[in-house]
Amino acid sequence: MGGLPPPPFLARPQRRGWRGPSFLTPFDLDEGEEGILESDVRLDQVLRSAGDRLTYTYDFGDDWHHTVRLESVAPMAPDAPRAVCTGGRMAGPLEDCGGAWGHNELVAAFLADPVTMPGLDDDHRDWLPAGWDPTHLDLDEVTGRLSLVGKDAEDLLAALAPERGGSGPGFPEALQPLLDLAPRAVELEFAQLCVRATTAQQAELSAEDLAEIARPYRYLVELAGEDGIPLTAAGWMKPAYVQRVYGDLGLDEDWIGRGNREDQTLPVLQLREMCQQAGLLRKHKGRLLQTRLARSLTTDEGYVEALASRLLRDKNEYERAAKALFALLTAAPGAPAMTTW
Template identity: 65%
Template sequence: MDKDAIEQMRQKVAQMSPDELKSAVASILGGGLADLVDARHTPPLPTVPDAPAVPCALTVRTDIDETSPPVWRRLVLRGDLTLDRVHEVIQTAFGWADSHLHRFWPGPDKQLWRGPYFLTRYDVDEGEEGILEVDVRLDQVLRDPGDRLFYTYDFGDDWTHTMRLESVDPLADTAPPAVCTAGRRAGPLEDSGGPPGHNELVAAHRTDPSLAGLEDYLRDWVPAGWDPAEFDAEEVTRQLSVVGLAPEEVLASLAGDEGVDWPVSLEGLLGLAPPAVTTQLAQLCARARTEHEAELTAEDLTAITKPYRYLVELAGDDGIPLTGAGWMKPSHVEQIYRELEFDAEWIGKGNREDQTMPIAQLRAMCQQLGLLRKHKERLLQTRLARSLSSDDDYLTAIASRLLHDKHPYQRATLALFAMFTAATGKAVSDHVDPVAELLTACGLRTGPHGVDRRDVLENVRPLWCTLRSATGRTFRDRDDPLPGDHRAVALARAALWPHPPTTS
């Protein structure tokens, strides 16, 4: 039985009256377990007074129960927000991914799983009857200071939030839906095991921020640079400003004089990204466009395109002969190794392609970019390769195909890596972690905790090697800034926003 079915059964048991429970136990003992799972339970209906004639501004302190140290936000909310919008506000304020079920429970008493609650669309689809959260305003359930409303997110981890009304004030006509005025600590990590799991992680971080004492799989799962004490009320308010907007509306709201130049290769994420993530992506776009100078000289163009031109020209009219196993013959491998000076970054004789990674990667990239093709035990020039005559031609061809993939989410993965390269000025493997985090925040999964960084690394490795090669770095170099790093920035930008390269 899967986790959702067990959780559904647990909820139904908690909601049963003594007579219903007795009947269910008798049914189980008689072999009728399915009757319990299929039984429909109608919760007691919440009492919902009429909405005030004039909406007010409600100052609400929201705490995540049982977190230690406490995690909380003070929010000034429009009283006319419906609870489905309040759900979006809470998700954004604490950095949740909205990837699990949720539920609102009216106060003043805390009666989770046994008292009345407001229905979500999911509850209705499951056949339940009652009052929908979309039909209830916040000022109908929080009216006087001290009133409480409870919100549970993720029925497995059970993150319960207590919302307590602190004050009721006049509402300006232009007031935004939500503003964060105070708070403490970052929201818990998604799927971290509820408050007990979160508290253990926080305690481990307090003892050693490197989390060296954790098991490897758990340490690898925690996002790079995670700081549970991090909190910025202004940043939360900025993210709240786009709650409820469609991705296109978020981009429009962020557009300044120059607007947001959204790469085509990222369009696959537009329909998935929550507003806060769309904001992050838009800011990353702006940084990738403007953060670092990347004007290319003629020498830069030659340095970037030389390996590809060399292999294409080596193929000539007759192609490069291959062995029966499909590798380039040793004499050609040794020639490439020597002429392109791969001995600066690789140890070995450089006469076997399968044992000389830089050459194997260059050959694979030439085929992926459509410059060479394999035919009858030879590597031949393609029609595209025969049409290229200058470094400008080569750079345009390489850049225009660097992020190609038939799968939209794979294209987005490549595009994100290119954006971090352009935004930071370096093509380094460390970009894998924020790429995995953004993809996970968009609801994508390659493992139980979201998108695994190892999957991202495997997917972006050819792109990373190509960008790194453009800088003139070897794999022995550290990631300190080098004079050639602007080449990787220029190539990444040209791949994201195709245009003829600018040379000086």
Template identity: 60%
Template sequence: MTDDDQLNEIRQWAAGLSPAELQGMLTGILGGGLGRAVPNPPTPAPPAVPEPLPEPVALTVRVDIDGTRPAAWRRLVLHSDLMLDEVHANLQAAFGWQDYHLHRFWPGPTKQIWRGPHFVTEMDIQEGEEGVLESEVRLDQVLRSPGDRLFYTYDFGDGWTHTLRLESTARLDPDSAPAVCVGGRMAGPLEDCGGPDGHNELVEAYLTDPRLAGLDEDQRAWLPPDWDPKDLDLDDVAARLSLVGLSGDELLSMLPAADPSKVGLPEALESLLDLATPAVVSELAELSTQARTDITAQLTSEDLAAIARPYRYLVGLAGDEGIPLTAAGWMKPAYVEGTFRDLGMDDGWIGKGNREDLTPPVAQLRATCQELGLLRKHKGNLVRTRLARGLSSDEEYVGVITARLLHHRDTFVEASMVLFALFTAATGRPDWEHLERIAGIMTSCGLRTGPHGVDSRHCQEWVRPVRFALRLAAGERSLGRTAGRHDYRAVALARAALWPAV
């Protein structure tokens, strides 16, 4: 947990204290007892739930996202025998959330977010928490009579709390869908926009001027194209709800893979499919479609030569004798400086470029050549492998790069590398900005590198070789520069690595 996460938890806990409790805390601080005055937030007793109804019924529930102005809400007709983890999936679909963050259900009737009882998730259990699992509680155990309330928080950082209020009950049609949206207002808020306050600022800016002239350039660039916070398409909501509960195979069978302009997901992502939510599978399908459409340029012989040149240069430098290494395992300065200069890495780079440990572009090229199986260490030298000795053309070098670039012994590290290549092919840019979305996708698949899911900083380390190779293909020689006009090479290389048989 980061310092910001801890501070946020303390704030949320403090917000739930009574005046007397706050006074007691201040008294403890002023009396010098800070360690005693700021205890861990008290753990509430697990919620008590009654037995489910004898027969399932249809529940009409209005769901409001608290604090949004104008209010963003949906009216849902839900089967009362849905378990709360299934309700979570349907709420995600109803508002267009991406399930990138943690969530929690809090029973009513009183709203006691962060200080009242709550239902636990599988992730909570893995963290050592005890309680009533949401997957073991039916909706009709917490919403039974009109006026009953249930609360749901999504994304503990932004703090999107939803109030579910039961409006009516009716006889259940057994052939009806488990969840149907029959009304609502406003599009769902954007992920990671700063919670209700940030969302409200964006909405106010739009309602004042749909051109969003009141926002700065970075804010406008961050918003999706043609963003309209008022635009609620109930057909889109229905389509998302219809995907809830489908397996990865069922979702994939719905992809229009026979269409020449669209293809299935890269095979290397299969490890994620059994873990992915419908929203994630749909996002991956959309990215795959984008990655294979609007192909405006094929790689020419000049492009192949440009992509292969850095690798051919270092393999050629090794020659028959190899590149001598220092006692610390670095290439000797003369070889580093020659590579740095001859490949144009000195353009815009500060430094002499004669020490590999201080010249990341050279160090990363050397590491990539080793990872691709072109070079290896042998008796104090960096020598060509048998694979490298058998390569003679630019096309063969590029073939090795595409065949080996996205492979890793760890299945999920490999998945992150594939996702980075997929985002590159879909957006045209091998940028770090993809990391948050990659981390979000992996988190929503149930993977974690920390208490809040997969950390984008870990993704950064995993995808570094892929990003380097794609930016090198784009014409970049110095890690600090971007050569946008050559990005079609990065896109073509990413596509070839993702779909080698296409």
């Protein structure tokens, strides 16, 4: 096959090298490789006797090599599950972590210090799922995911979503406008995200985490004080106040410009708008004033609870659905997550 990557499946009876055809994907066949389409082969045709093995390569480039070995053959009970995880050690590698080398780097940083992750840059730390622990293995969670292997979209939706007759966690109500528009494949992805978000072990927020989340909102509320923040005739915060927010919160690290005009300083504008949306500030007679809610908040935890309960609200159902999807992506481990004010 020249310089082409190895096929995903290779049968290796006992420990002898396999001299027969490889089992290929449709993409491999389209690329001109020679072998048998893997969907045309039954597992019991290649794993027949104890000791027979398959090798499997996942994610060409990262090249995760697996060995599947048949330990024994016995009758299957009528009520037996499709597959069960009976044992293991540590968690599986994260998707797109950079192969064995990247995985080992992450594990080494975690074992050195699970909190600070020495040796990793900020981008890698932010990329890791909340509460990630490479030493943790949940056999029940693995078995639950194995039970979904081989099911078609209808079966999966039935298993994951009560709205489709299943026993899973279901969809957040706010997602419904997107679900009404989504093709079946996307609906299935939403269902899987819901399962991952509701079954994953979530990390507790530390006092430092709460302070970091609350800091920009608390700063703007306290800047308003009893007299409020004066606005221009056009309704923008006055330049001196914009400049204070811009500098004191370090927003100049991620934005360009003098930071003295709110309409040209997006981070300050977004922060102000989110404070209003969360019910912490309100416009009144040319000023931004603290609300009754803002005056009642005295702790970082209180701020975070107020934000979490209000920032997903929106009069527009599609805006609300988009925010719900953002929250779902953030809560589901292994899914891409973004941070914003």
